[in-house]
Amino acid sequence: MSETTLAFGANSGLMGTLSAAAQPTADVGALLFNAGVVPRIGPNRLNVRIARALAARGIPSLRFDLSGRGDSAPARGLESYEAQAVADIRAGMALLSERTGVSRFALLGLCSGAENAFHAALADERVIGVTLMDSYHYPTLRTHLNRFQQRARMQGGLIRAGSAWLKRRLHLSGNGNGNGNGSAAAREGASNSFGSIRPTPDDFAAKLKKLIERGVDVDLLFSGSFLETYNYENQFRDGFGRFGIIDRMRVEYRPDFDHTLSTAVMQREMVARTALWFSKLGNTGHT
């Protein structure tokens, strides 16, 4: 394996590290980038570990900083946040293609990085696989009931939990804040915790369907860090079963993972999971 750090993109403003496999086995390259404001190495160096595990399997990768993060220069402000992130990811694809010869790409996005990966996958047909960890959450009635039960257990009884729930509801309806769980806005088109606009369920399903019909392997991963909005195994199936896409994608709930994969065990499992998934992408015969 060799690693090279270099500037690329418009005005050479982006910075990334290319991990090239000693014995390339795949025509697919992986792109890893920021989770929130965390630099390109990823939470707790996760992206470095994943890149090296991929290289050991013959898969080249580029881990890089999006505009204005880590070592990359700020964007010139001519594009929206979303469009700029897509442009940055495309610049990463161009570099990876030029340096390693790959023509198809897989994206790994965590947190706000998942949203960026999702938009880039929609925008560029060279993307054949995308893992989105803790992207958009759509709580169901059962999500709220589970949470209510959890609170009741923690608060020592249904009456106390019910009282607290009622207070929260009154507070939410009083201040007009649409971010609360259970509000109409939370179900449709509200801002998520990262400040971006969450698509409506219909819109999200339509976009996922578009990716699936294009042959993209879609992998949704949910951690156990957001009990308010995602808290049981079949939640996504319950919310999106009606769209007929569930069985054509991978959806996994990992309550043993937290949002930043903050233990060595989580990191090792995430590295192994990602390396296995990416290596299968290289052998699926996508064209």
Added chain:
Amino acid sequence: MTPVRFGTETREMLGFYHAPARAVAGAPAVLLCNPFGPEAIRSYRMLRLLADRLGQAGCPVLRFDYHGTGDSPGDDDVASLSGWAGDIGVAHRELAARSGKSTVAWIGLRLGASLCVLAAQTVRTGLGLLVLWDPVITGMSYLEIYRSQSGPHAGVGFETMGFEFSDRFRNDLSTLNLPNLNLPAGTQVTAIVGSEDSHASALKAALTRSQVALDWTVSPAVAEWNSEKALNSAVIPMQLLQGIESKVMERA
């Protein structure tokens, strides 16, 4: 800003060299020394901006990841204070060679500051100024901070936020006590601490006994970057960076 790889084949490191934007007489070369683990991630953008500012002021700057950390080659399990202090010496020589400057100022943040003091035990020539920014004064208190946040861990040692503290690293830290280390008399030292607690007082007394040329500052704002709020909002304490830049330009 140019990415550079340096060190030996078995202990390579990644750094970024910031060439000076303009020639300024007397502007020193500056080596930035990272903190460890979660603190390194939190401070990453801030140190990049500090390097940019110093470069604009005419200083050649090198910032880098110790071997086995950040984006440098190597695995986490090679963590050792002596290894990283040695890396500072290697980075010092790399910067001196690239910049053509015979003296280099070191700015170390948190554990990076402590590593600078360790490195100064062996790098006796060419050290122009040592800036100790919120240094980890005793390894035991540092271990306690992380131990209190650590979760269950199947292996040896313990871990916090995905960073493992091996037995070796933990033993290293347990013996770290800056007041026990001597710096050569006359060394220019700027220390910036968050409060004048017992550890800070012991360090101040030790530095005074060492007869270094000490500039001691207490500023509650020194640790503002190191909080959940700052991480999530990417807050950069610009006044603090400005103050450090001024001290480097005045004292080095």
